[in-house]
Amino acid sequence: AQSVAQPEDQVNVAEGNPLTVKCTYSVSGNPYLFWYVQYPNRGLQFLLKYITGDNLVKGSYGFEAEFNKSQTSFHLKKPSALVSDSALYFCAVSPNTGFQKLVFGTGTRLLVSP
Amino acid sequence: KAGVTQTPRYLIKTRGQQVTLSCSPISGHRSVSWYQQTPGQGLQFLFEYFSETQRNKGNFPGRFSGRQFSNSRSEMNVSTLELGDSALYLCASSPSRTSGGSTYNEQFFGPGTRLTVL
Numbered sequence: 026a027q028s029v030a031q032p033e034d035q036v037n038v039a040e041g042n043p044l045t046v047k048c049t050y051s052v053s054g055n056p057y058l059f060w061y062v063q064y065p066n067r068g069l070q071f072l073l074k075y076i077t078g079d080n081l082v083k084g085s086y087g088f089e090a091e092f093n094k095s096q097t098s099f100h101l102k103k104p105s106a107l108v109s110d111s112a113l114y115f116c117a118v119s120p121n122t123g124f125q126k127l128v129f130g131t132g133t134r135l136l137v138s139p
Numbered sequence: 140k141a142g143v144t145q146t147p148r149y150l151i152k153t154r155g156q157q158v159t160l161s162c163s164p165i166s167g168h169r170s171v172s173w174y175q176q177t178p179g180q181g182l183q184f185l186f187e188y189f190s191e192t193q194r195n196k197g198n199f200p201g202r203f204s205g206r207q208f209s210n211s212r213s214e215m216n217v218s219t220l221e222l223g224d225s226a227l228y229l230c231a232s233s234p235s236r237t238s239g240g241s242t243y244n245e246q247f248f249g250p251g252t253r254l255t256v257l
Binding site: 057059061066067068069070071074115119125126127128129130131132 | 143145170172174181182183184187189194195197229231233235244245246247248249250251
């Protein structure tokens with residue numbers, strides 16, 4: 026069975042500081058890993074994905090994520106946080122097949138203070 | 140391209156009723172998936188349809204069903220509603236294809252339908 030864990034319910038960071046939102050995964054085989062962001066009363070917005078290749082994946086809005094196979098982690102990062110980045114962030118894993126089933130983590134609320 | 144659209148956006152029903160939610164995927168996307176989001180259970184996969192066939196199913200009772208039409212639009216139906224069915228129901232579409240060695244399977248989500256069961 027596949028699963029992801031987001032160990033932090035909330036992350037607080039000051040605007041302009043770097044941010045990290047943590048995610049670890051458990052899968053059999055090679056994972057497809059994703060990050061999504063959810064703003065209030067909105068659906069999920071795709072940020073980035075890791076399929077294969079470079080361990081550092083760049084995505085939308087200046088976000089990037091680092092895939093670490095030995096630590097089974099896929100942490101989301103941004104060099105300089107904005108107040109507008111405040112939202113709910115979800116890590117997700119998908120089987121390495123054509124089937125479109127995402128297994129989500131519990132979500133991490135990011136709060137960026139001015 | 141227009142994004143994923145879901146109708147209605149808000150719905151209030153009473154226990155025992157049934158409800159049908161609709162989803163129109165991004166043009167050209169053949170895969171449509173449905174998810175339930177609740178504060179207690181988080182985001183849970185309901186089912187996926189591809190070319191009018193259910194390709195994958197989550198761990199939900201048979202009261203939850205869906206279908207996909209030839210134009211890739213999808214509907215999900217919940218019969219005999221229970222209070223616990225109150226949730227945000229999200230639809231996502233995906234190209235679900237592999238081309239030139241690249242896999243295009245990221246899912247793009249609609250705004251959701253907020254269902255309240257009284």
